Amino acid sequence: MDDLLVGGAPQDSELVRAAHLGDAGCLGLLLARHRAGMRAVALGLLGHSQDAEDAVQEAALIALRRIGDIRDPDAVGPWLRMVVRNVCRAQLRKMSAVPMAEPAKAVAVDRSGGPPDPAEVLDRHALRDWVWSALEDLSPGLRLVTMLRYFTDVTSYEDIAALCATPVGTVRSRLNQARTKLAGALLSSADRVHDDATALSALHRRLAEETMVSAYRGELASALSDRWSPQADVIWPTGKRTGIDYLPAAFDRDVSAGVRQKLLNVVAGREVVIWEAALLNPPEDPFHCPPGVVWAHFLDRGRVSKLRLHHPRRR
Template identity: 75%
Template sequence: MADFLAGGAAQDSELVRAAQAGDAACLGLLLARHQAGMRAVALAVLGHSQDAEDAVQEAALIALRSIGDVKDPNAVGPWLRMVVRNVCRAQLRKKSPVPMAEPMTAVTSERLDGLSDPAELLEQHALRDWVWSALEDLSPNLRLVTMLRYFTDARSYDDIATLCATPVGTVRSRLHKARSQLVDVLLGSADQAHDDATALRAAHRELAEETLESGRRGKLLSALSGRWSPEADVIWPTSKRTGIDYLQTAYDHNESIGVRQQLLNVVASREVVIWETALLSPPDDPFHCPPGCLWVQSLDRGRVTKLRLYHPRAL
């Protein structure tokens, strides 16, 4: 935390400037200081409901990413309450068949959709390790739905429900619980040391590229050796289950008919790693395959023990 905080309570403007410079502890303190006011706004707009709590949590995540948009550091309190109010209005628009007018705000509707904000937050190098450390504190079920919802293109409730083999209602419940816990963990861990999330993601991206290239050369199993359990369970988009040996057979078949995989994105935690790839159909058969594939890998002590392959409805 910035040195000036040692002398006593800091002004909001000091905390904002420090947070904009990448001080996660100051950002956490700001959110904690204004949490009551943020909740009051949500209750006034949505009433005493679960939606109000969800709105406060969503607004806190948006504020984490958007603190750099605050032009007047002395007005951060009103800015935070504005973010909550617009999240609440976005919720009401989703429920109402009559469209409501767009609020005039620096926080655009794109930011308020709640889908890409955490992913964009990771690009701010001063904060991404803090966020990923908080994600690691979630239970496996909560961590997986959060990673899928906020960091991949399999973000619809239906996609997540299929990938997690659970009803849509359970997905909604887990996401609510994950958001609540994530905000609490972030506020409680701002001044702690965090693992290097960038290094972990970079290492897994390198492994993904090496593995896919090995598959193109017919050496996929060699690339998996040592990093995957020989007994790893592979679940295909059709729900067929095989061992890892069949991966090479499927890869060889795709290569023989001209289907290629191009790595788009890698999302990595200690126990879950997700590869997103584009599936490139042969030029003479442009609709041969779905547009993309997710490789959702479960790890135990660094080794893949389960792989779920899935074609999202929209990439």
């Protein structure tokens, strides 16, 4: 970004092009430059309320994920205001899904029929490290709901509440707090040197795959002893609590019944690591297990101190 500032204030189009290449400082400057216009749209639709402030924060996070989709760099101002407008309309409709702006001629259409995966978009635009550095500055409670909501398929308030063992109202409150704090942290930390979040996620994906292989070999207990605290708690979807010694036996029972787990996604922070896996039941017993399971690992000095398992609701 320093080169852009040599000749005076850079044009929006210059900032957009630099942001496409992964310059977090330029993206932060764009959001700061257009914040007043974004807020004006929110106030016009939602009035002077906390909902309007939340909409601006939500729109900033969406813009962060979708900046690489802008086809006309000179249209970033109208695009950002359209993002806010879509968020506000979603709030007015009281939709529970995360809104994804798709203004005409500004955002690439996702042909799959659903929103692009935020983690993939962030990787593609070299901004993931910036986001994760800001995310790690959140409190543990705010960090967990944000990781689930924006980086996994556990996006409904009900599923997040069940996994976090907290009321739905608390989830909503924490997400509102997280959006506000995260957007502010992103703007204030744009020029810092950030940890390599992509490498961290790759490391934990490899560890997850190794753990699964060990489990199918009947060696899960050994794998857990290498990376888990001996006093680690396991909280099952039913709410039952056990030690880690119960986990290998339970896994073996599912394997003996013909159930397999297919690892779909790994989201890794310094203190929380989330695995998402599909549960593949045998043809003769298609409802033996729910369709999927989420492993939420809580780390203490690099070792798992608690695991919470959750079966997302069937869609």
